[in-house]
Amino acid sequence: MQGLLIKPETSEDQDVIYAINHAAFKQIDEAELVNQVRRDGHIALSLLAFLNDEAVAHILYSPVTTESNPQNHTVWGLGPVAVLPAFQKQGVGKALIWQSLEQCKTQGISAIVVLGHPTYYPQFGFEPANKYGLSFRGEYDGEAFMVQELVQGTLASLSGAVHYVPAFER
Numbered sequence: 001m002q003g004l005l006i007k008p009e010t011s012e013d014q015d016v017i018y019a020i021n022h023a024a025f026k027q028i029d030e031a032e033l034v035n036q037v038r039r040d041g042h043i044a045l046s047l048l049a050f051l052n053d054e055a056v057a058h059i060l061y062s063p064v065t066t067e068s069n070p071q072n073h074t075v076w077g078l079g080p081v082a083v084l085p086a087f088q089k090q091g092v093g094k095a096l097i098w099q100s101l102e103q104c105k106t107q108g109i110s111a112i113v114v115l116g117h118p119t120y121y122p123q124f125g126f127e128p129a130n131k132y133g134l135s136f137r138g139e140y141d142g143e144a145f146m147v148q149e150l151v152q153g154t155l156a157s158l159s160g161a162v163h164y165v166p167a168f169e170r
Helices: 011-025 029-039 092-106
Strands: 004-008 045-051 054-068 075-083 111-115 145-149 159-163
Touching: 004 092, 011 029, 011 045, 011 054, 011 075, 029 054, 029 075, 045 092, 054 092, 075 092
Parallel strands: 075 111
Antiparallel strands: 004 045, 045 054, 054 075, 054 159, 111 145
């Protein structure tokens, strides 16, 4: 997408990140969640997308643990992903997800999990996590809880319940 710049959040970006999440979800829950993850020191990756110097989208990754991870693979949870309503359905969110996944690969992250729309996230390589013996809170064991392997062989050694950082449990 022409004119799109994606960069890591800075301390000066916290208010705009809150505003983007609030506007995108039309409630404060996700905005408060991002702030709590930040306060708890659990941000693994937080990126902003800018169009013509205006922050229009945000993506957050935080560490997750799995019940069984004998080789100590690094697994992150994707979400939330927020795009200002005026910029939705224009490819901003897709570009942000693709670039963030590339950064995860570059950083050596083993796998990514996401709780999201089962018809949206497969285009990025996500598959139902239950196919690999991974679950999240029982009620999300269907197709909405997905995983993507970034390091070959990772999913063969992960299994059981996936636990997000405490902010997601509140």
